[in-house]
Amino acid sequence: MAVHSVEDVLAKVEREEAEKRGSINVHKSLDLEFDLGNLLATDKNSIDIREFRKSPKDEFLCGLARDNTQLLINSIWQLPIERVEEAVVGKLPDPTTRLPREKPVPKAKPLTRWEQFAKLKGIKKKKKTNLVWDEVSKEWKRRWGYNRAKDNTKEWLIEVPDKADPIEDQFAKRIKAKKERVAKNELNRLRNIARSQKIKIPGTGLPPSSQPSKTELGKALHIAKMSTASVGKFQDKLAKEKEPRNIGKKRKFLPVIGDFSAEKQKQLELLKLMDNKKPKLDVTKAVNKQMREEDAASAALRRKKDFKGRRGKGRGKDKRHKGAKQAVRHGSKSRKS
Numbered sequence: 211m212a213v214h215s216v217e218d219v220l221a222k223v224e225r226e227e228a229e230k231r232g233s234i235n236v237h238k239s240l241d242l243e244f245d246l247g248n249l250l251a252t253d254k255n256s257i258d259i260r261e262f263r264k265s266p267k268d269e270f271l272c273g274l275a276r277d278n279t280q281l282l283i284n285s286i287w288q289l290p291i292e293r294v295e296e297a298v299v300g301k302l303p304d305p306t307t308r309l310p311r312e313k314p315v316p317k318a319k320p321l322t323r324w325e326q327f328a329k330l331k332g333i334k335k336k337k338k339t340n341l342v343w344d345e346v347s348k349e350w351k352r353r354w355g356y357n358r359a360k361d362n363t364k365e366w367l368i369e370v371p372d373k374a375d376p377i378e379d380q381f382a383k384r385i386k387a388k389k390e391r392v393a394k395n396e397l398n399r400l401r402n403i404a405r406s407q408k409i410k411i412p413g414t415g416l417p418p419s420s421q422p423s424k425t426e427l428g429k430a431l432h433i434a435k436m437s438t439a440s441v442g443k444f445q446d447k448l449a450k451e452k453e454p455r456n457i458g459k460k461r462k463f464l465p466v467i468g469d470f471s472a473e474k475q476k477q478l479e480l481l482k483l484m485d486n487k488k489p490k491l492d493v494t495k496a497v498n499k500q501m502r503e504e505d506a507a508s509a510a511l512r513r514k515k516d517f518k519g520r521r522g523k524g525r526g527k528d529k530r531h532k533g534a535k536q537a538v539r540h541g542s543k544s545r546k547s
Contacts, residue, residue: 234284236277244285247305251282320406326467428454 243252253274262270289300321329328335341350344359351359368380404410422430432454435442464473 234280236280236284238277238281242278242281244282245305245307246286246289247303248307248309249282249286249302250307251278251285253278322402323405323467330467425454428452 238253238255240255243254244250245252257274286300286302289302291298291300293299327333338353340353342353342359343349344351346360351357353359362384368384370376370378370380374380431451432442435445438445
């Protein structure tokens with residue numbers, strides 16, 4: 211066993227330290243271009259063709275990648291460093307190189323009808339606290355979810371309303387109403403998705419039921435007739451068939467979102483009419499009314515004159531008839547005498 215002196219051991223340690231320092235320090239004829247925000251290093255130095263041909267290609271490329279990576283790490287350690295939870299962290303600058311995306315930029319999520327209405331009207335969502343005070347248990351509870359405040363599903367007794375059926379199960383009715391609300395919310399969610407995807411939403415039609423009522427059957431019959439190519443124009447009616455109610459033309463209301471110029475003009479005209487003390491005069495309507503009154507007066511006057519003329523002509527005829535009769539009577543008396 212060879213005996214090493216202290217000097218030999220120290221020299222060996224110094225050589226190992228020098229080798230380590232040499233591996234950290236890398237020399238290049240041209241400095242690399244660094245983009246520390248993207249952890250990118252660009253090497254513009256030309257490759258030594260002789261060295262590349264002599265040594266194996268894999269070893270040569272691995273050594274080149276190792277040297278460039280070492281230079282990138284050395285530049286990272288020159289950045290401002292801070293300690294976060296027993297770890298040394300370097301703050302990277304903003305990236306300067308624009309890298310291409312692998313996938314397209316995601317599109318913005320389309321707004322629902324309520325979000326569009328709230329944005330148009332300036333309605334801002336108020337953030338509510340998660341805990342509320344429960345008067346029954348006299349403690350703070352969650353606003354939603356399990357063990358929430360004012361949880362009516364935990365009630366063991368429900369008061370029957372005055373106009374409700376006393377035999378009806380109020381607990382089952384409450385559970386059914388909750389299921390219907392959940393189904394309605396899910397339907398609205400799916401409608402919003404279909405509207406955002408520009409998919410045509412089908413009509414609801416007649417919901418299935420075990421014992422449909424007379425009104426539901428009439429509505430189903432009307433839908434079946436209107437679904438023909440002639441829109442029910444040439445469909446014969448059944449005996450004693452009545453027209454279904456509430457299936458006529460629907461009222462058209464002004465839109466709640468979009469252009470409000472028509473609504474604004476209508477409201478301004480209403481305010482102008484309320485502010486004006488004198489009633490608004492429609493000249494065309496007033497002139498037409500005056501002309502109708504004058505025509506009616508002239509027509510009445512003409513009828514009155516015609517009636518008087520006919521009456522006078524009738525009296526003259528009577529006088530002539532009476533004179534003729536008297537003359538005839540006088541002639542007959544003279545003959546007798």
